[in-house]
Amino acid sequence: MKRGDISFWLTRPGAPAPPSTRTLAQDIDCDVAIVGGGLSGLWVAWALAQQNPSLSVVVLEAERLGFGASGRNGGWMSAKQVGVRRALARGAGGTQAVTQMQDRLEQACTEVVDILGADEIDARHGGWTQLARTKNELRRAENYVAEARRWNVDESSMRLMSAEEAYERIHAQGLMGAIHSPHNYCVDPVKMVFRLASLAMEAGATVYTGARVTGIEPGRLRVGRHRVNARQVVVATEGYTASQPGQRRRMLPLNSSMLVTEPLTPQQWERVGWEHHDGVSATAHTYFHSERTPDGRIAIGGRGRPYRFGSRTDRNGVVDEATVKSLMRVIDDLFPGLGAEPAHAWCGVIGVTRDWSPFLDYDSSAQLLRMGGYAGQGLTASYLAGLAAADLLTGRKSFLSTSAWVRPVPRRWEPEPLRWVGANGFYLAYSLADRLEAASRSDKTSVIARIADKIAAR
Known part of the structure; x- marks a missing residue:
């Protein structure tokens, strides 16, 4: 690999x-x-x-x-909300500017494909599907959609799916429901x-x-x-x-890791489903995102090692073994016994304001x-x-x-070592929250995750 x-x-x-x-x-x-x-x-x-x-x-x-x-x-390439609505609504234009920008994001997906050419960028339209696999995740998905409705995101742009509807799109284990939006293209x-x-x-x-x-x-x-x-x-x-x-x-240069498997066999794809070109993600706190590639692989991404001290970045995308195992565990958990093999893993950084x-x-x-x-x-x-x-x-x-995006650079992140402790501590807190929720019979989001969200200003 x-x-x-x-x-x-x-x-x-x-x-x-x-x-x-x-x-x-x-x-x-x-x-x-x-x-x-x-x-x-x-x-x-x-x-x-x-x-x-x-x-x-x-x-x-x-x-x-x-x-x-x-x-x-x-x-x-999706029309998912960019940024935190509450933060952007504090600027000129208020909530109306934020809702108008959401409409513009939906138009943008198609515009980009038209400008660049679908065949030129391997654009496949299937929308995005966010899986809910525990009671907590299902309640969080319901709340997510309800919150979107308050920002004028209607049923045609985002809706809840039953477990049966979600399974029709992807045969993941333990589905309790999902959120689906038609506004996503998977591209190269x-x-x-x-x-x-x-x-x-x-x-x-x-x-x-x-x-x-x-x-x-x-x-x-x-x-x-x-x-x-x-x-x-x-x-x-x-x-x-x-x-x-x-x-x-x-x-903050927040680390993000990716892995692609070896090409799956037709029998393996029959087990997986995934015939609609959806981008597939999770409602868990330790988020993943994935797609089916044109050459028949699963490409999956997640946080891995979230942040390097002093805002340092990776060297040519080299990723550690623990991250590779973590991403493969997600695939194995979604599709037990599938037998997918890792082919290539790498990482990079995304830019995150305070x-x-x-x-x-x-x-x-x-x-x-x-x-x-x-x-x-x-x-x-x-x-x-x-x-x-x-x-x-x-x-x-x-x-x-x-628009709401035109504004001064937000306030600075905390100095080290607070920045390192915070970024990595949040990831550990969210991981613990996922484990506690999986073992719980409640449908409430873990108090650990709620506190982490508040401190992180998410």
């Missing part, structure tokens, strides 16, 4: 070749310089080129295309980022790889010994923001925009954030440029 090597999507047999990019070999001038060549940065570049083809737009990627979360994720993450990069460059943007930005000032960036002079600067570094000077506590909600913070006097904080919902959120960023940079007033 392979571990690390960035991700399965980048190194699998038949993986697509990246589009040709440039190497920065001299000082350059441009209208807009974008730090970070993941989905956020590329969507900003694409959107700017659509709005004003005369702009010179430069994207600076420290590594290679697909190196970060854009190339390591689980392949869900690397094909998605490569396709977007190609479209951005075709529209006129220039993408540099191996261009690590070591200094950020209004109007000027340092890339090794070279300078990039720009009228406007966008920082779209998401989970890697903490590596920048003075930004260590702005965004209030678990996204932001676009634009300083018009310095012509500097910082963006991110999607907390694992970046495949769809990055598209809308990219459009919003382009509107802000060009002075175009729109729904997105005045």
